[in-house]
Amino acid sequence: MKEKVQMQRRYFHTNETKELSFRMNMLKKLKKALLDYENELLAALKEDLNKSTSEAFLTELGPLYHEITFMLKHLPTWMKRKKVKTPLTHVGSKGYIHYEPYGVVLIIAPWNYPLQLAINPLIGAIAAGNCAIVKPSELTPATSGVITKMIENTFPEEYVCSVEGGVETSQALLAEKMDYIFFTGSVGVGKHVMKAASRHLTPVTLELGGKSPAIVCEDAQIAVTAKRIAWGKFLNAGQTCVAPDYVLVHDSKKEDFLKALQTEIKTLFQRKIDRGDYPTIVSDRHFARLIRFLQDGDVVIGGQHERNKRFIAPTVLTNVSWESPVMEDEIFGPILPVFSFSELDEVIEKVRERPHPLALYLFTESKETEEKLIHSLSFGGGCINDTVMHLATPYLPFGGVGESGMGAYHGEESFYTFSHRKSVLKQPTSVDLPIRYKESKLSLKMLRKLFQ
Structure with missing residues (x-):
């Protein structure tokens, strides 16, 4: 070397x-x-x-x-x-x-x-x-x-x-x-x-990396929100550093979101799974780690897996405890915990309790909500009403902050x-102001003026 x-x-x-x-x-x-x-x-x-x-x-x-x-x-x-x-x-x-x-x-x-x-x-x-x-x-x-x-x-x-x-x-x-x-x-x-x-x-x-949240507000357009979260999360079997790690969805939209999410997962990935084209988990060790997370909540979508192929279907969990193993570190696999909230301040508090995420995704039609979240939470980068796509433009710097x-x-x-x-600094030799070499009341007075 x-x-x-x-x-x-x-x-x-x-x-x-x-x-x-x-x-x-x-x-x-x-x-x-x-x-x-x-x-x-x-x-x-x-x-x-x-x-x-x-x-x-x-x-x-x-x-x-x-x-x-x-x-x-x-x-x-x-x-x-x-x-x-x-x-x-x-x-x-x-x-x-x-x-x-x-x-x-x-x-x-x-x-x-x-x-x-x-x-x-x-x-x-x-x-x-x-x-x-x-x-x-x-x-x-x-x-x-x-x-x-x-x-x-x-x-x-x-x-x-x-x-x-x-x-x-x-x-x-x-x-x-x-x-x-x-x-x-x-x-x-x-x-x-x-x-x-x-x-x-x-x-x-x-x-x-880190645990990048997706926040689905009461005014979010649920169909396109579910599609973009499903795509961003389960792309490459969830093995993406900026994949949504968990979802916080408003109480009033949770059931609609889960239904739409199930539809979009089937539309986007079922054919690839049937053809055997869905990406595999990189190693047996990572596969075993991910399978243990299935016990940390109720599997409401997916959950199927084959150890010999290192395959895990796109999976959604509900009734997950914030203290469970799946919420300790970045999941880095096709498992998505879904939580609900009633007030935006709850979201801010929960995200702040964790290390600064690499990405944050906010789904809302409200400019006020958008500004509040951007100014209240620190994260590497993210999207409003989308996932992952911020890293695909060369006009935006991509990187983390703090632990990410x-x-x-x-x-x-x-x-x-x-x-x-x-x-x-290129200094001409033809000009050499004497003020910087002298020590006098007059020079000090002139220096004060110059440095104001």
Whole structure:
């Protein structure tokens, strides 16, 4: 690992990666590689997680193509040094912000979207002019293997490389001095990553998770609300960091919502289940953990499961205690607890009792309710009258807050995440105000005026 890092750092110091033409060419090469390996990647995602071609393209490949296209369009503008104003105290000088790459970036990817969440940060790292080491997830070995092959056949190792392996590999990489670490995964592992980064004072982006609520108010449009919650929750068998983790629905709408939810689950997913195309749970350990949650409430929709296939049907629970195991940590599976409320303040109190969620989804037609929730609750990002879709636009930064993570990326935010904003003040030699060198009552008086 030390040799890989040193090799990349030597290459970075040649300054080749900093040129605009180089970055643009590398982004184009990456896009071509994704196109060339598309069939292999889709097959690997099917093997690892039983993702259908359409779901894999929608959630894994499609966003990558779009992200690269967006980067290529805007990168020349983003890279330009930015001139800023200077105050009267700096008369005659000029201030600039230069965007420079950090150097060698480590990207540790998760298993739930093993392609998209490995390559999307890489796009930002390349656009910002860095070298990069990608660590794909060992829990999705087929996808990890294709990613590694694709990277090896596309980039020189001293520029971008992929390192496969388990926990020991991640630990070995984290032991090295990186210039930036980008981690996507669980809160528990995120704490270990941050601790490792602290040894070298390495800056980090942590994309974590948490219990993201969906709030269905009395004035919500129930049919479309149920459809969008069902889609966002049970996509990828619920193994999505921004999936609605639980629902809070107004008392007066609970029965209607549950009926509509049952209809939408059948419409959206039953055919995939019948065809054997519904995504599987990633491992036996995760399957066993999820099955235990079925005892934490009344199963009113779904509940069917097959251990040998690691299959769990989209499931809805009611009569769940807030203290039950299913409500302790992020569920990360196709199980959705539904609670009811009578007053909005109850919702605010319940959400505040838990760590800041990565996402929050509010369904209402009331602007007043919308403003109250946005200003009362802290969360990474979210949607009004939708789920998940906020992360699909490159114009919005995506990231967590507090326990759900730190830092953000996507689109322009990815460029800034992997760039250091270097401040430079250019002072002319033809002007040299004597006031800063003198100590007198007059100079102090003038300084007070200048600094007001």
